[in-house]
Amino acid sequence: MIRLIQPLQKVIGTWLACCIGLTAVSVFAYQLSVRHQVAETIADWLPGRIAEAKLDYYAGDNPEALFIQRTNQDLSQYLSRPNLQVYLLALYDTDSRPWWPLSAKLTVTWQSSDNQYRSLLAVQSLSPWRRIGLQSALLALPLSLLLLIAPRPISRQRGYWLEQLSQNATGLFAALKLTRNIRALPPEQDDCLRRLWQAHAVTIDRLQPLLQSPVFGQLSPEQLAWFELALSDNHGNLESALDVAQSEPGVQLKPQENQLWIHGLLIPLTKTPYCYYLWYAQRRRLNRDGGWVMNPPANRPDTELGEELQQLMSQYQGHRKALNELQQHGLRAKTVDQNRNKIKEEMVQLLGEKLAADYLFETERDFKTGRSRYRLAPGESRIIIHWPPPEK
Structure with a gap:
C-alpha cells in the first residue's frame, strides 16, 4: 500500500505545481493582453474624440477636466467588456516614469497633427479565474506526467563518473547504476572517491562493494581521511580500511x-x-x-x-x-x-x-x-x- 501511495503523492504534487504555474502564467498573459488591446483601442479612438470635442468651445476655467469627465462616461459604453473598467486620468501625461506591465495605471501614446502625446489611464480588469483554472488543470495533467517520465538532465557529478567509468570499458547500464549509487553519497564521500580513483587506489572491481557498504556513506570527514590513508596502506583492502576508519581515536x-x-x-x-x-x-x-x-x-x-x-x-x-x-x-x-x-x-x-x-x-x-x-x-x-x- 505504501508503495502505491508514495508515487501517487509524487504525481499529485507535480500536478498541483503545474496547475499553480500554468494559472499564474495564464493570468499574467490575460492581463497583459487586455492592457495591450486597451492601449491600441484608445490610441485609435482618442484623437478623433478630441477633434470632435473641440476643447476651445468647452465653457469654464478647466475645459480639459470637463473633457475627461465626459470621455469617462463614454468609455464605459465604448469599451463594453465584462469585468473591465477604464478611466482617463490625464489627457496629457508629463510623467515619463515607466509603469509595471500589470500596474493599475496605463500610459497610452497617440498621435495628432504629426505630434505625439501621452495620456494616462486607469485599468481595472478581473481575470476569468474559473475558465483559466479549468484550462490549467486540464493542461497540467499531461504536462506533469511528461515531467515525471522525462529523463533528468545529467548533473556535473554524474557526467564526470560516466566519463571515467566509460573509459574503463564498463557497460552503459552498469555505469548508470554505479553513478546512481554515487549520486546518493554526501559531497565529502564523492570527493574522497574522486581522489582515490585518480590515485588508482579504487578500481572498478572495488567500487561496487564500496558503494554497497552501509558504512562508507556514514563516515565523518575525519574518518574519511583515515579511510583514504588505510586503503593505500592496506593495498586496497576495503574491509581493513573501513575498520581503521571506524576505530576509536587513540x-x-x-x-x-x-x-x-x-x-x-x-x-x-x-x-x-x-x-x-x-x-x-x-x-x-x-x-x-x-x-x-x-x-x-x-x-x-x-x-x-x-x-x-x-x-x-x-x-x-x-x-x-x-x-x-x-x-x-x-x-x-x-x-x-x-x-x-x-x-x-x-x-x-x-x-x-x-x-x-x-x-x-x-x-x-x-x-x-x-x-x-x-x-x-x-x-x-x-x-x-x-x-x-x-x-x-
Missing part, C-alpha cells in the same frame, strides 16, 4: 613486538624513536606530573630521567648506541630533542601533518626554569599499553 602500544597502533593503523617507527614514544606514552598514561617531561638543561644531562629511559630501552631491546649514551652521559637535551623530531618526522611522513598532529607532542614553557616541557597530545584515557605478563 594509541595502542605493544612493547614486546615493538608495535605502535594509532586509530587502528599500524605505525612502523624505527627502534629508538619507538622507545622514546613508549616512554612519553607511559608517563602520559600514568599521569606522572600530568604526563609532562621537562627538557634537561642544555649544559647538564638529567641522570634521573636518563636512568628511567635506559631501563625501559634495556627491557625492550633498545639500540645499543642509544643505551651506551644514556649510561655514560644521562639524558641530554640535544638527544631528546633529536628523537622527538625524529618521531614527528616519521609520523608525518606516514600519516600526513593533519592526522599526525593529534598524536604528537604538546609543549609549554616552565616559568620557574625557563625550559620547555613536552607530553603526548592524547589524554591518558586514549593510551593503552599492552605490557607483557610478568615472568613467574
Whole structure:
C-alpha cells in the first residue's frame, strides 16, 4: 500500500505545481493582453474624440477636466467588456516614469497633427479565474506526467563518473547504476572517491562493494581521511580500511613486538624513536606530573630521567648506541630533542601533518626554569599499553 501511495503523492504534487504555474502564467498573459488591446483601442479612438470635442468651445476655467469627465462616461459604453473598467486620468501625461506591465495605471501614446502625446489611464480588469483554472488543470495533467517520465538532465557529478567509468570499458547500464549509487553519497564521500580513483587506489572491481557498504556513506570527514590513508596502506583492502576508519581515536602500544597502533593503523617507527614514544606514552598514561617531561638543561644531562629511559630501552631491546649514551652521559637535551623530531618526522611522513598532529607532542614553557616541557597530545584515557605478563 505504501508503495502505491508514495508515487501517487509524487504525481499529485507535480500536478498541483503545474496547475499553480500554468494559472499564474495564464493570468499574467490575460492581463497583459487586455492592457495591450486597451492601449491600441484608445490610441485609435482618442484623437478623433478630441477633434470632435473641440476643447476651445468647452465653457469654464478647466475645459480639459470637463473633457475627461465626459470621455469617462463614454468609455464605459465604448469599451463594453465584462469585468473591465477604464478611466482617463490625464489627457496629457508629463510623467515619463515607466509603469509595471500589470500596474493599475496605463500610459497610452497617440498621435495628432504629426505630434505625439501621452495620456494616462486607469485599468481595472478581473481575470476569468474559473475558465483559466479549468484550462490549467486540464493542461497540467499531461504536462506533469511528461515531467515525471522525462529523463533528468545529467548533473556535473554524474557526467564526470560516466566519463571515467566509460573509459574503463564498463557497460552503459552498469555505469548508470554505479553513478546512481554515487549520486546518493554526501559531497565529502564523492570527493574522497574522486581522489582515490585518480590515485588508482579504487578500481572498478572495488567500487561496487564500496558503494554497497552501509558504512562508507556514514563516515565523518575525519574518518574519511583515515579511510583514504588505510586503503593505500592496506593495498586496497576495503574491509581493513573501513575498520581503521571506524576505530576509536587513540594509541595502542605493544612493547614486546615493538608495535605502535594509532586509530587502528599500524605505525612502523624505527627502534629508538619507538622507545622514546613508549616512554612519553607511559608517563602520559600514568599521569606522572600530568604526563609532562621537562627538557634537561642544555649544559647538564638529567641522570634521573636518563636512568628511567635506559631501563625501559634495556627491557625492550633498545639500540645499543642509544643505551651506551644514556649510561655514560644521562639524558641530554640535544638527544631528546633529536628523537622527538625524529618521531614527528616519521609520523608525518606516514600519516600526513593533519592526522599526525593529534598524536604528537604538546609543549609549554616552565616559568620557574625557563625550559620547555613536552607530553603526548592524547589524554591518558586514549593510551593503552599492552605490557607483557610478568615472568613467574
